Amino acid sequence: MTEATLSITNPDEMLTLFGPRDSHLRKLRKLFDVTITQRDGRVRISGEEEGVQRATRTLEKLRNLLRKKGELSTADIHTAASEEGAVIEGDQFQGADAKLSGEEIDIQHAGRRIKPRTPGQALYVQAIRSHDLTFATGPAGCGKTYLAVATAVEALKAGHVRKIVLVRPAVEAGESLGFLPGDLRAKLNPYLRPLMDALGEMVNYDQARQLMEQDVIEVIPLAYMRGRTLNDAFIILDEAQNATIAQMKMFLTRMGERSKMVVSGDITQQDLPRGVTSGLKDALWRLGRIEAIGKVRLKPSDIVRHRLVQEIVAAYEESDSNNSNGDR
Structure with a gap:
């Protein structure tokens, strides 16, 4: 003591x-x-x-x-604690600063503004804005990818970065896509589609295509990050639970000057081969003591998909808990 x-x-x-x-x-x-x-x-x-x-x-x-x-403010408490390695859960972001859940991201698309819809999501956006590297974990549907992409587009439009790089492990193909039919774009499309869907919520199709042709926005598999250093970039690693330890180290060390990274995933939904440790889980443990890294854990209460999704996630979590206790 x-x-x-x-x-x-x-x-x-x-x-x-x-x-x-x-x-x-x-x-x-x-x-x-x-x-x-x-x-x-x-x-x-x-x-x-x-x-x-x-x-x-x-x-x-x-x-x-x-x-x-x-x-x-409560946000000040969470930011200071996060800098000292505390992992802030979404449902801890309540009370006096819950009004931040209505804080808008400076993007308007299809006649509506994008904004966090839960206190946990507001904490997530704030963590991204106040840290150069942020880890976010939580179940599917809680806005991890959507809000990270929205914040990246906001930073690009404001001139804070010159490039957005959206990254995803192609774990189902072992990151070796040569055996799949079609050209490279066709091969990558199934694995990168969720990132493209999120991007499509922020900018229209013609804008997105033009920005990708100009190399201002890249959507690539994790393996293609090797050997690069990215300056003045906003880099997002989605589905990070499917990165190996070596891949996670490789990704994190790509960050160059004036860049920002967001690493998001759901550590309960790992698709790596049996016996392979998730790079996300390892990084959360290994880097927990680094003060300047943001860490946010979103909860089922932050899910903003169809109202049934929260109940579905809760049912599976309850079932998994019972199974681990030998109730089945």
């Missing part, structure tokens, strides 16, 4: 740092599995050494941010 202390002598500063009814404090306790108490202007953090260190650094960051801004 380890203990650390932080001095905060200003009562108003302490009240704001702790949040309404100590709501910020409760979040940090849960995220880092520590005990946090205060008395006589001193905040005491106790627990396992690593959790105490991360929680203390988070509180110090928040105190400094408070002194600059004069206020703190």
Whole structure:
């Protein structure tokens, strides 16, 4: 058991740092599995050494941010905690900042604006905007691909990046597509279609085709990333649970100057051969201590497909849980 202390002598500063009814404090306790108490202007953090260190650094960051801004939001708490390795789940993004679920992405297509539709999705968009590398996990239908592509198109239109690269493992073909009939485009189409569908929600067909012809937008299989360095680019790896450890390392090290990466997937839906460890699962464990990486875990409550999809996912999760307990 380890203990650390932080001095905060200003009562108003302490009240704001702790949040309404100590709501910020409760979040940090849960995220880092520590005990946090205060008395006589001193905040005491106790627990396992690593959790105490991360929680203390988070509180110090928040105190400094408070002194600059004069206020703190739930989003500030999550950003600071995420920088210290905390994995924020979508359903933790509730309360005072739930209004962010209506925050629009600056893209208008077919007469409507694109925006997050749940608090968890709003947290995801915010994480992408505030980190150069963001990992997002969650079930199908919770907007992982859609919102990443939307944010990429927004960045391209704003001039923040010069290129979008959409990447997907072609695991069903073992990333060796030579045995399939047809030219390269025809071979790749089934594996890259979901990314194209998401892109089609942001720009019209003629625009997308023109941007792809100009090499401003690339939609490619993961294996084609080898040997490249991408500067001024927004790079998205979809279905990342189907990347091997070596492929994930290869992908992550493609990031060049002024680039942004989003890695998304569902670790419960791995299609790799038996005995092969998912590169996504490995990366979440291996890179968890790197402060500057965003990590968001979306939940079934963030699913925005047909209303039945949430119930279907819940039913399968319940069945899988029962099977693992030997109930079947």
